[in-house]
Amino acid sequence: MTTDxxxxxxxxxxPLASLAAPWSREISFSAVDxxxxxxxxxxxxxxxxxxxxxxxxxxxxxxxxxxxxEVWVKASP
Known part of the structure; x- marks a missing residue:
């Protein structure tokens, strides 16, 4: 067994942003370097x-x- x-x-x-999404979901975005x-x-x-x-x-x-x-949004009625 090692203790290292x-x-x-x-x-x-x-952290960049957090969005409320449909059906009680939350989407968050983070930049990871x-x-x-x-x-x-x-x-x-x-x-x-x-x-x-x-x-x-x-x-x-x-x-x-x-x-x-973008294509999907622009095609929305």
């Missing part, structure tokens, strides 16, 4: 009191999602 403390990669999390230089957008969806879905997205994926969402 494991060293985990450090990340800086900066890793010490390696990796930048991700963390999207956290809270459903009810105890269920969470966390999705880490890179810049390319966020851009593609924004394009899809």
């Amino acid at each position: 403390d494991p060293q985990f990669a450090k990340e800086t999390v900066t 890793h010490e390696s230089g990796l930048r991700i957008l963390r999207m956290r969806i809270k459903e009810g009191r105890a269920r969470f879905t966390i999705v880490d997205l890179d810049e390319k994926t966020v851009g593609e999602m924004m394009a899809v969402m």
